[in-house]
Amino acid sequence: xxxxxxRPVITKRRSTxxxxxxxxATALIGxxxxxADDETTEPPAEPPKVELVLDVSGSMRARDIDxxxxxxxxxxxxxxxxxxxxxxxxxxxxxxxxxxxxKDKKKGCQDTQQIVPVGPVDRAGAKAAVATLRPTGFTPVxxxxxxxxxxxxxxxxxxxxxxITDGEDTCAPPDPCEVARELAAQGTRLVVDTLGLAPDEKVxxxxxxxxxxxxxxxxxxxxxxxxxxxxxxxxxxxxxTYTATPTVVGGAxxxxxxxxxxxxxxxxxxxxxxxxxxxxxxxxxxxxxxxxSVGLDRPVNPDYGVLLRxxxxxxxxxxxxxxAGSGRTDVISAGLRWSAAEDAAxxxxxxxxxxxxxxxxxxxxxxxxxxxxxxATPGMPVELTVDVVAASPAPDGPDLGRGWTLLLLLTxxxxxxxxxxGLLTRWWVATWREN
Numbered sequence: 001x002x003x004x005x006x007r008p009v010i011t012k013r014r015s016t017x018x019x020x021x022x023x024x025a026t027a028l029i030g031x032x033x034x035x036a037d038d039e040t041t042e043p044p045a046e047p048p049k050v051e052l053v054l055d056v057s058g059s060m061r062a063r064d065i066d067x068x069x070x071x072x073x074x075x076x077x078x079x080x081x082x083x084x085x086x087x088x089x090x091x092x093x094x095x096x097x098x099x100x101x102x103k104d105k106k107k108g109c110q111d112t113q114q115i116v117p118v119g120p121v122d123r124a125g126a127k128a129a130v131a132t133l134r135p136t137g138f139t140p141v142x143x144x145x146x147x148x149x150x151x152x153x154x155x156x157x158x159x160x161x162x163x164i165t166d167g168e169d170t171c172a173p174p175d176p177c178e179v180a181r182e183l184a185a186q187g188t189r190l191v192v193d194t195l196g197l198a199p200d201e202k203v204x205x206x207x208x209x210x211x212x213x214x215x216x217x218x219x220x221x222x223x224x225x226x227x228x229x230x231x232x233x234x235x236x237x238x239x240x241t242y243t244a245t246p247t248v249v250g251g252a253x254x255x256x257x258x259x260x261x262x263x264x265x266x267x268x269x270x271x272x273x274x275x276x277x278x279x280x281x282x283x284x285x286x287x288x289x290x291x292x293s294v295g296l297d298r299p300v301n302p303d304y305g306v307l308l309r310x311x312x313x314x315x316x317x318x319x320x321x322x323x324a325g326s327g328r329t330d331v332i333s334a335g336l337r338w339s340a341a342e343d344a345a346x347x348x349x350x351x352x353x354x355x356x357x358x359x360x361x362x363x364x365x366x367x368x369x370x371x372x373x374x375x376a377t378p379g380m381p382v383e384l385t386v387d388v389v390a391a392s393p394a395p396d397g398p399d400l401g402r403g404w405t406l407l408l409l410l411t412x413x414x415x416x417x418x419x420x421x422g423l424l425t426r427w428w429v430a431t432w433r434e435n
Contacts, residue, residue, distance in 0.1 A: 046155055047088045047089065047090050048088070048089050048090065048160070049089075049090045049092075049118055049152050049153075049155075049159050049160070050089060050090070050091055050092070050159075050160045050161075050162065050234075050235050051091070051092040051093065051094055051114075051118060051148045051151050051152055051159075051160075051161050051162075052078065052081075052091070052092070052093050052094070052162050052164070052231070053093075053094045053095070053096065053144050053145070053148050053161055053162065053163045053164065054074060054078070054093065054094070054095050054096070054130075054133070054164050054165075055095075055096055055097060055139060055141070055163075055164060055165035055166060055167065055197075056071065056095045056096065056097050056098035056133050056134070056135055056136060056137075057096065057097030057135060057136070057137055057138060057139040057166075057167060057170075058097070058135050058136060058137060059135070059139075059166055059167045059198075060074070060135040060166055060197075061135045062166070062198075064198075065197065065222065065223060065224065065227075066223055066224055068224070069135075070135075070166050070197050070198075071133065071134070071135050073197075073223075073224045073227060074164055074197070074227065075130050075131060075133065076224055076228065077224060077227040077228035077231055078093075078126075078127070078130045078231075079127050079130070080228045080232070081228060081231045081232050081235060082121065082123050082126045082127055083123065084232055085121050085123075085235065086236075087120075087121065089121060089235065090118050090119050090120060090121075091116065091118065091119075091121050091126065091235075092114060092116055092117055092118030092119070092148075092151050092152070093114070093115050093116035093126060093129060093130065094112060094113065094114045094115070094144060094147060094148050094151060095112065095113055095115055095133060095144075096111065096112040096139065096140050096141065096143070096144040097111055097112075097135075097136055097137040097138050097139055097140065098111065098112075098113065098115075098133055098134075098136055098137070099111055099113065099136060099137070100136065100137045100138070101136055101137060102137075105138065105171070108137045108138035108140075108171070109138050109140045109143065109170075109171030110140070110143070111136075111137050111138060111140060112140055112143055112144040112147055114147070114148075114151050115129040115130075116129050117151070118151055118152055118153075138170050138171055139165065139167050139168070139169055139170045139171065140169065140170075140171040141163070141165060141168075141169040141171075141176040141206075141210075142169055142171065142172055142173070142174035142175055142176040142178070142179040143171065143174060143179075144163075145161065145163065145176055145179045145180065145183070145192065145210070146174065146179050146182075146183070148161045149161070149183050149190055152190065154189075155189075158189045158190070158191055159189060159190050159191070160190075160191050160192075160193065160234065160235075160237070161190065161191070161192045161193070162193050162194075162195065162231060162234050162235065163192060163193070163194045163195065163207070163210065164195045164197065164227070164231070165194070165195075165196065165197065165203070165207070166196070166197035166198040166203070167198065167200070167203060168200070168202050168203050168206055169206065176206060176209075176210050177206065177209040177210055177213060180192055180209070180210040180211075180213035180214050181213045183213075183214060184213050184214050184215075190214055191214050191215055191216045192210055192211060192213075192214040192216045193211060193216040193217050193218075193219075193234045194207035194208075194210050194211045194216065194217075194218045194219070195207075195218075195219050195220075195221050195227065195230060195231070196218070196219070196220045196221065197221055197227070199220065199222070204218070204220065205375075208297075208298060208375060211297055212297065212378055215267065215295075215381045216297065217234070217295055217296065217297040218297060218298060246264075246265040246266055246267040246383060247264060247265065247266050247267070248266070248267055248268070249261065249266040249267070249268055249278070249384075250268060251268050251270070251276030251277055251278055251364065251382075252276070252277045252278075253275070253276075253277065254277055255277045255279060255311065255313055255361035255363070256313070257277075258277035258278050258279045258361065259278055259279065260279045260280070260281065261278050261279065261280050261362075261384075261386050262386070263386055263387045263388050264385075264386060265383065265384070265385050265386075266278075266383070266384045266385075266386070267381065267382065267383050267384075268379075268382040268384065269378050269379035269380060269381055269382060270294065270364060270366060270379045270380050270382050271376065271377075271379040271380075272366070272368045272369065272370055272376060272379075272380070273366065273367060273368065273369070274365070274366065274379070275363055275364070275365045276363070276364045276365075276382070277361055277362070277363050278361070278362045278363075278364075278384065278386075279359050279360070279361055279362070280359075280360050280362060280386055280388065281357035281358065281359055281360075281388075282338075282340050282357060282358045282359075282360050282388055283340065283356075283357045283358070283388075284340050284341070284358075285340065285341070285390065285391055286339070286340055286388050286389065286390060286391055287337060287338065287339040287340075287388070287389055287390065287391040288310065288336075288337065288338045288339075288360055288386075288387075288388055289335075289336075289337045289386075289387045289388075289389065290308065290310070290321075290335065290336055290337075290362055290384070290385065290386050290387070291308070291321075291333060291334065291335035291336075291384075291385045292306065292308045292321075292333065292334055292335070292364050292382060292383070292384050292385075293332070293333040293382070293383045294306050294332050294333075294364075294366055294368075294380050294381070294382050295380060295381040295382075295383075296332065296380070297380065297381055298370070298374050298375065298380075299370070299371040299374050300368045300369060300370055300371060300374070301368075301369040301370070301371055305332070305366070305367045306332045306333065306334050306364070306365070306366050306367075307320070307321065307334060307364075307365040307366070307367075308320075308321030308334040308335065308336055308362065308363075308364055308365075309321060309336070309362070309363050309365070310336055310338045310360050310361065310362055311360075311361045311363060312358075312360070312361070313359055313361060318338050318360065319336050319337070319338045320336070321334040321335055321336035332366075338360065339391040340358050340391070341391060362384075362386070364382060364384065366380065368380060
């Protein structure tokens, strides 16, 4: 064999030797710290319930989405969503403007029907029902929303309506914004997400108003992929429900005036680039666990972020939260954990020997910047989860030390890697020469 043929073989073997050296060095240093076990949460007491409300009014004939009609794009998106639905989801479908072809506005504004009742997913039946739809009449959005809320009923967990429309309500009253506020005020635990299929400013404002009143989101879908992807995302969010409705709370501008929170789930709204404060009592031997999610319910610039911090009442920062990405693009989250044992400034023991609870200040901050024309009010929807449990520190990992100790360990690891790689390379070269 000539040198040209063997050079790739020697290079490959040398890389293998370096890898073996690195593995040997890692074995001497020790394994990485063990990660804490993920906590398991009990499933919701009842399955998630979602109703898709589709506008089938005459304007859905327009062919301006990827060269196709709006209704055909919506039908394709529905089929893809139905195929991807988790088996436990209970789905219903309601339409508006789908049957009355006349010009009598009074009759046309009563034109809304539930074509698939809310219940276990019948994929074949749902697809067949949607496939027969043809753009026909008026746009009674307000009436359809009120009827969809009745379809979903009541219960312990949140319900979700996903409204897909290309036009403004042409039948008010009832005004859809007023209907959304009415549903929110009734405490029906109903969230309405809206999807706009037309780049119309009046439609956008109306859909933003509907979503904002119920804590939902608004999205403009300009392609078939955007529409189907967004519907799947919203339906999936219906699975993130609680057996108890989040408690409405108002964060303060400073810790001293902040509301005192017990373990639970809370909802609030936060303006752009705002800081909102809350207080949580934590006793010795306990650990605070908190997470926050901010919903992107309106267009914002991409340079954004959410920060969750725990501080002492005197302003000292105790811990800073870390990002908790879930893969979703409509929610930005962060979380933290802090134990009372981590702070040396513990309260003086009471006469009985026990220490009083520490007050920990939680501050939620965001760096959102609105796009031109984006409404600043109401604030972005915030969901804050607070829990206080018995302290359970993660297992100690091997301590690499600091300063000169760490530098010495890293130097020894490098020398060992080089030595092993050199010896193995020399042995292989010697073997090659003999052969």
